[in-house]
Structures are given as structure tokens and as C-alpha cells.
Amino acid sequence: MTLALPPKPRHFIDLWRFDAPTLRAILDDAQTRKAARMGWPKGAPDSDAPAKDRTLAMIFEKNSTRTRFSFDAAIRQLGGHSIIATASDMQLGRGETVEDTARVLSRMVDAVMIRSNAHQTLERFAQAATVPVINGLSDASHPCQIIADLQTFEEHRGSVAGKTLAWVGDGNNMCASFMHVAGQLGFRLRVACPSAYAPDRVDVARGLELGAQIEITDDPRAAVEGADAVLADTWVSMGDTDHDARLAALEPYQVDAKLMSLAARDAVFLHCLPAHRGEEVTDEVMDGPQSLIWDEAENRIHAQKAILAWCFGHG
Ligand code: CP
Ligand code: NVA
DSSP states (O other), rough: OOOOOOOOOOBBOGGGOOHHHHHHHHHHHHHHHHHTTSSSOTOOOOOOOOTTOOEEEEEEEEEEEEHHHHHHHHHHHHEEEEEEEGGGGGGGGGTOOOHHHHHHTTTOOSSEEEEEEHHHHHHHHHHHHOEEEEEEEOOOOHHHHHHHHHHHHHHHHHHOOOOOEEEEEEOOHHHHHHHHHHHTTOOOOOOEEEEEOOOOOOHHHHHHTOOOOEESSSHHHHHHOOSSEEEEEEOOOOOOOOOOHHHHGGGGGGGGGHHHHOOOOOOOEEOOSOOOOOTOOHHHTTTTBOOOOOHHHHHHHHHHHHHHHHTTOOO
């Protein structure tokens, strides 16, 4: 007798695992859903409510404003509900294993979003879970944010294919996720960072294997020259302990009006937030006409709705 295996859950852990059509479908769904509900109250469900009666659990090992509120808004707009917990309040914080927690929550909710310190926690959780697991940021990557960023770019500048994006600063989790998706979506990625804070070679290799055009330099001016978008993030991510060394090494990588002037005339500025104004970016750029940061923050809701819908089997 052969037993039917339960269907494998659709996890959303890292962008390098996704092919171009799936990524394109998620980006298009995010924009379609955004357009369809323009002017509606933020709590009103989408007309198709694809997550009706579904519950999303969210576990946070680190602080969050955007990810927490946007996922909560997103699941409600899809017709579902959320339960939010900080890991330190859970038995996880007293030593219950990641795997046992995943098995228990899989019996109680329909999907789990985790913001973890170590990427391995996410991987272990996903391995043991029987419901979809979503990466809400780890030390290694931040894929949901990159979907929102690319949605934002395309909303203002059209398809990202063939465009040049310039990452300036720390070669961190955000930078890794941009490298993980550049090949499938066909944009060039220039990364400017000091050698001490260069991206992980494994992430560069993953991008290159998927056909990405990635150039790495220590010269921010060379990276930004003629670029269609300039991308920045904090110099000190959650969990980083070498604060002073980072500020010293990254100081030449501040995005200011002079650096922006080297980019294409219609170049846009993106930052996942929270920003440290006066460090990685000046107020003039943050609040200037090329900055799309508020659209980018809002798009976390729309992008995550498309991700959740995909996890629940749509598309
Ligand atoms: N960009 C982002 O993930 O923000 P939060 O840390 O506030 O969730
Ligand atoms: N690189 C930052 C992103 C915050 C959203 C961090 O990991 O803290």
C-alpha cells in the first residue's frame, strides 16, 4: 500500500530558490492588488479574500516596525487573522526546540512568519513545519523587503529588467537578497562597499550561478555612475557588535546629493528603513524628490499580500 504524502508547504525563505516566472507573478500580483483597492479603508478585505479564515503566526527574535505592522495589515486585507509573539515570551526563549515549536504551531495556524537572529533557525523551522514559513528577515537575508523594493521601482520606472541598481554601504542581508534575485529578473547590480564589509562570497556565487550581473567595487562613485536606482541601508544591522569600526569604515559611503547627482537623471533612491539620518544617507536625499521611501514602506503590505497568497497556493 502506498501512502499519499502531504503536499510540501510553499516556504518563502530566500529569493535564489525562486524562478523568474514565479517572481514575476508575485510582483505583478502585488501591484494588481494595490491598484484594485486604491482609496479603500486599510482594514477592508480584498474582494477575493484569498486567505479567508487563515491564521498567520508571527515570531520576532528582533525588533520590527514595518514587518510587524505590514504583515498584520496584509493578512487582514487577504481576509485572514494574525497572532504575534516575541520569541523571548515563548517557550522557545526557555529552550524548547525550534523543531518542536514548528510542529506545534503547524497544528494551530496556517502559516508562520519568523524574524530570526540566525538564518539557520528559519531553515530548521521550515524543515519541521507542515505549513508555509516566511522569512521576515534574518542575519543573512530579507527577501520580503526586496519584493517591495522592486515593486516600488517598477511602479515608478517600469520593468527592472535591463536596469542598473547600485547598492552603497554594508554588504549585508539586504544586499544579499538583491544579489539572490538580480539574475532571474535581469537587472545589473553594482555593489560599493569597503572590503571589510563586502558581501558574503556564497551570496555572490548564488547570484552569479543564476546569471546575475554583479559588480563589486570599493568606489561608491563608480557604482552609482549612471545607475537607475541607488540603494542604501543602515551601516549597523541588528545583531552587529562592531558599531564604531563600521561607522569609521563606512563613512565614505554616505549617500548625499553629490553622490546622487552621478546617477541617471531620473534615478530613484530606496532605503528599507529604519534609516540613520546623517549616517548612511542625508536628510536632503531621504526627503528629496528622488526618494521613494514612503511608497517603499507602504509596498511592504502589497508585496507581502502577494507572497502570502503564493504561500497559500495562489499563482
Ligand atoms: N524594513 C524593515 O524590515 O523594517 P522593520 O525592521 O521595522 O520591520
Ligand atoms: N540590515 C538591517 C535591515 C533592517 C530592516 C538589519 O538587519 O538590521
